[in-house]
Amino acid sequence: QTQSPKKQWSLQDFEIGKPLGKGKFGRVYLAREAKSKYIVALKVIFKEQLEKYKIQHQLKREMEIQSGLRHPNILRLYGWFHDSERIFLILEYAHGGELYRELRKRGFLSENKAATYILSLAQALAFCHEKDVIHRDIKPENLLLDHEGRLKIADFGWSVQSRAKRRTMCGTLDYLAPEMVENKAHDYAVDNWTLGILCYEFLYGVPPFEAENQTDTFRRIMNVDLSFPSTPCVSTEAKDLILRLLVKDSSKRLSLQKIMEHPWIVKNADPTS
Numbered sequence: 001q002t003q004s005p006k007k008q009w010s011l012q013d014f015e016i017g018k019p020l021g022k023g024k025f026g027r028v029y030l031a032r033e034a035k036s037k038y039i040v041a042l043k044v045i046f047k048e049q050l051e052k053y054k055i056q057h058q059l060k061r062e063m064e065i066q067s068g069l070r071h072p073n074i075l076r077l078y079g080w081f082h083d084s085e086r087i088f089l090i091l092e093y094a095h096g097g098e099l100y101r102e103l104r105k106r107g108f109l110s111e112n113k114a115a116t117y118i119l120s121l122a123q124a125l126a127f128c129h130e131k132d133v134i135h136r137d138i139k140p141e142n143l144l145l146d147h148e149g150r151l152k153i154a155d156f157g158w159s160v161q162s163r164a165k166r167r168t169m170c171g172t173l174d175y176l177a178p179e180m181v182e183n184k185a186h187d188y189a190v191d192n193w194t195l196g197i198l199c200y201e202f203l204y205g206v207p208p209f210e211a212e213n214q215t216d217t218f219r220r221i222m223n224v225d226l227s228f229p230s231t232p233c234v235s236t237e238a239k240d241l242i243l244r245l246l247v248k249d250s251s252k253r254l255s256l257q258k259i260m261e262h263p264w265i266v267k268n269a270d271p272t273s
């Protein structure tokens with residue numbers, strides 16, 4: 001047949017290295033494929049965890065989605081295998097680690113880096129939306145950097161293949177769009193809102209609606225209670241893009257295509273990454 005038969009991987013094929021972090025439902029380790037010496041990230045998920053949260057089907061669907069999603073700004077899933085109690089995901093290793101760490105280390109990013117990351121995200125999301133995939137969990141912890149500093153969207157723990165569905169609230173609320181906070185039906189535009197949140201956070205070091213508690217964060221999101229600090233100094237064009245994304249009416253948010261053509265992006269983003 002035309003397709004080379006899928007190689008059946010097993011744990012014996014890999015030398016396990018240091019822990020890289022804790023993803024959803026499991027730990028991730030640096031690993032090296034014994035024959036090729038190829039470095040990967042190996043994610044270990046316990047089957048009883050999947051049974052407990054009844055998301056076996058979600059992982060299965062995820063694997064189908066992932067094998068079709070090939071984009072320079074989306075972390076690759078090379079394959080998977082399982083033993084009696086665990087499922088192993090063979091992932092691309094992002095040598096630059098979590099974008100989050102870079103943001104925390106520097107406090108805030110240059111307009112060039114911020115614009116480059118927003119452009120990469122818009123391109124990756126446009127690609128996903130063509131494939132009818134909404135990621136819906138775009139936040140700094142799920143963004144990784146490769147050895148060239150190129151952004152990679154990672155953990156697809158909550159992506160869905162079809163039209164938008166209800167999502168259980170989990171993790172921080174800072175990135176949730178008003179329609180999600182109101183638990184209304186939502187569509188792809190949630191990702192555009194999140195790009196606005198991320199653009200603000202890249203440039204100021206904190207998400208725009210941060211508050212002491214969830215109730216205040218909810219209220220600030222619902223009122224789109226947005227203000228720009230006087231420092232760090234941020235260009236008017238950058239603020240213009242943020243203001244065109246953090247719009248309550250999802251139909252009025254700047255489209256991914258318009259983001260890619262926005263003057264601030266055209267002027268500041270490095271198109272090659």
Ligand SMILES: COc1ccc(C(=O)Nc2ccccc2)cc1NC(=O)CCSc1ncnc(N)c1Br
Pocket residue numbers: 020021023024025028041043045055058059062066075076077089091092093094095096097098144154155156157158
């Ligand atoms: C394509 O990337 C994924 C695809 C799928 C899933 C996943 O768990 N899906 C899932 C799990 C349970 C139920 C339903 C879906 C997770 C990831 N990715 C990750 O977990 C990121 C691991 S951290 C890391 N990875 C590489 N290099 C680094 N330097 C680091 Br740190």
